[in-house]
Amino acid sequence: MKTKKIPLRKCLGCNEMKSKKELVRVVKNQDNDVKIDIKGKEPGRGAYVCDDKECFAKLKKTKGLNRAFRCDVSEEIYEGLVKEIESRGRKN
Template sequence: MMKTKKIPMRMCLGCGEMKPKRELIRVVKSKEGDISLDLTGKKSGRGAYICKSVECFEKARKARKFERSFSCMISEDIYNSMEGELRENE
């Protein structure tokens, strides 16, 4: 009997769907309180996940899901730079 490797699942903050972690983009809040996209998935800090679509990012942004997830206010500048980075990688 072969043991299949368990695929880690995460929920997208935008659409609320559970998807394999590999298909999502991690948003990280570091110990210093910096919030950024973590395209490698290796940065340390509190993570939240969104689909690789700007649409899901917008939904999560509008519903203030990132603020809730990291329990802090997030400035427009940070959102705009994350969105720019996301559009580059789409």
């Protein structure tokens, strides 16, 4: 019996490989718009962060999204990520 592969991605906050379902995806599309991709299907360059407040704090401190997308990411995106992380239920 074949086992199904679980896609892994690296968190920008803690640099650990985790399954895609555990991570929140942020995407930058061709128009250079950066937004949170809730379903994980948006076209464009994606970056991932754990649904953990500590990882998010590291990401914000090091400006990991700015480096990943090679552009300035607005504070609104970071605030949206905080709301998304809180809505997923983890309050670490």
